[in-house]
Amino acid sequence: MLAALVASLPARATVLWSDREPRVIHETPMGEDILGGAVKRDDTASDALYFKFRVDALSDVASEPYYAGFELFESDEYRLAVGNAPEAWGYSAWYTSETGTSKGVAGEFDLKSAHPEASGLGLFKQYELPRHDHQRTIVFKVQYLPGGDDLVTVWLDPKLSRGSTDENQAEILTTKFKANASFNQIRLRHGGGGNGWIFSDMAVATSFSDFVVVRFWQTWWFATVSAFTLLAAVAIGVRVVERRRFQRRLQLAEQERALERERSRIAQDLHDDLGSSLARITLLSGLARADARQPAQLEGHMRKIAESANETVRALEEIVWAVRPGSDTLQSLV
Incomplete structure (x- = not known):
């Protein structure tokens, strides 16, 4: 040119x-x-x-x-x-x-x-x-x-x-x-x-x-080439900025998808653990009603119900700690 x-x-x-x-x-x-x-x-x-x-x-x-x-x-x-x-x-x-x-x-x-x-x-x-x-x-x-x-x-x-x-x-x-x-x-x-x-x-x-x-920089053709060069530089700069923004959006989207997958996993784990714990508590409660006239058996059933309830509460606390943003610091472990 x-x-x-x-x-x-x-x-x-x-x-x-x-x-x-x-x-x-x-x-x-x-x-x-x-x-x-x-x-x-x-x-x-x-x-x-x-x-x-x-x-x-x-x-x-x-x-x-x-x-x-x-x-x-x-x-x-x-x-x-x-x-x-x-x-x-x-x-x-x-x-x-x-x-x-x-x-x-x-x-x-x-x-x-x-x-x-x-x-x-x-x-x-x-x-x-x-x-x-x-x-x-x-x-x-x-x-x-x-x-x-x-x-x-x-x-x-x-x-x-x-x-x-x-x-x-x-x-x-x-x-x-x-x-x-x-x-x-x-x-x-x-x-x-x-x-x-x-x-x-x-x-x-x-x-x-x-x-x-x-001087060559005073000629019209140099001004034309300079203008084209400047426009090309601006276009390339805009393209680079837009590409970086696009890559950043992809990274954020990937992070959101990863977070969603983690939430789904936690929800599934929560469903499985709590379902199992609640089923056991329900079963023990039925046994406790059946053995209501037998103090020794009733006491054993109630103890197991309490243990299951405590385990369920601890599991819930661990899940809440894991998904809370402020839990990924050293102080949160102390």
């Missing part, structure tokens, strides 16, 4: 290229193409592409000045780059058609961040400085426009959990500008101070949803 549910999952948008393995990039001024011709767009394109990569800045704020970036190339022509621009000293884009307001360096655009740098008491700069061991995921969208600059949207460390889309990302994570993003190569570049950057988890896709991480 699980295999059938997995097979029925709807198809997702297309991942056009991916490279999940980490790459340490250090002193690679021009870089080398890692795309291998898998994807390309030129000035005639009119669709949208989404790019993702994750970085750990071995070169960080203490290593400035340097540059490091995930850069689009069209043959050997520089196109849009995202990372740490040569003059930015912060997460930024360069080779842009617009200039950011933070530093005013032409062709560079600082990226907004949820972790902006402090610039004074209660004051913050717009951008974030790269720091080693503070890994960041960067996703950017390029909406290609034929014959003109393309529209670029960059999210620095966006939410990629279930239900996340490019439309519900926080404004503080979102940077928009224009750039020429035509490409047939992707190169990872670093130059300047420090030990470079580690790039990993890179991909190009046609939808933001391809980058959303949906």
Whole structure:
């Protein structure tokens, strides 16, 4: 059943290229193409592409000045780059058609961040400085426009959990500008101070949803299987409880039947013993009447009647003791 549910999952948008393995990039001024011709767009394109990569800045704020970036190339022509621009000293884009307001360096655009740098008491700069061991995921969208600059949207460390889309990302994570993003190569570049950057988890896709991480316990099929499992567990639990109750009722019924059999046996014994005793008493009483004028014989008959009566009383006491619930204790024997 699980295999059938997995097979029925709807198809997702297309991942056009991916490279999940980490790459340490250090002193690679021009870089080398890692795309291998898998994807390309030129000035005639009119669709949208989404790019993702994750970085750990071995070169960080203490290593400035340097540059490091995930850069689009069209043959050997520089196109849009995202990372740490040569003059930015912060997460930024360069080779842009617009200039950011933070530093005013032409062709560079600082990226907004949820972790902006402090610039004074209660004051913050717009951008974030790269720091080693503070890994960041960067996703950017390029909406290609034929014959003109393309529209670029960059999210620095966006939410990629279930239900996340490019439309519900926080404004503080979102940077928009224009750039020429035509490409047939992707190169990872670093130059300047420090030990470079580690790039990993890179991909190009046609939808933001391809980058959303949906844990298996968040999927509808897992919820369905869990519901069935829970219902099965409840059904089994109810069955076990009912079975135990049934077995208990059988035990009680068997005990009642055993008690009834014991009562019947006692009644039969009582009937036999008392019948015999009463018959003897009746017989002795008849003999006593017949020998009423013979004192010695009468006395013997009366003694035997008394003995029989006493035996009958003792037998009745034993039967009453045996069937009384309180008689099965040690104190009742004393």
